[in-house]
Amino acid sequence: MRYVSSITCSLIPLHLFHPRLASQLNRAASVQIALRLPGPDVEKAREPARRKGIGYQTPLKMLVHEGLRREARRA
Numbered sequence: 001m002r003y004v005s006s007i008t009c010s011l012i013p014l015h016l017f018h019p020r021l022a023s024q025l026n027r028a029a030s031v032q033i034a035l036r037l038p039g040p041d042v043e044k045a046r047e048p049a050r051r052k053g054i055g056y057q058t059p060l061k062m063l064v065h066e067g068l069r070r071e072a073r074r075a
Helices: 019-027 039-052 057-074
Strands: 003-005 011-013
Touching: 039 057
Parallel strands: none
Antiparallel strands: 003 011
């Protein structure tokens, strides 16, 4: 199974990059922010995004969304 490193350095399986979730996240009202990430992490996000025909920021948003959802479940 292939993995992508998340912002928190945990590993997220590529199968979690669902096109439906990507579509939902892109339609949701969003706030523009500036976020500095290590170059290798951005490249790791770009690789699966290219294969799926989506922008690299979409997988990053999905990782943030999934991480926040997971943290909320722990609370």
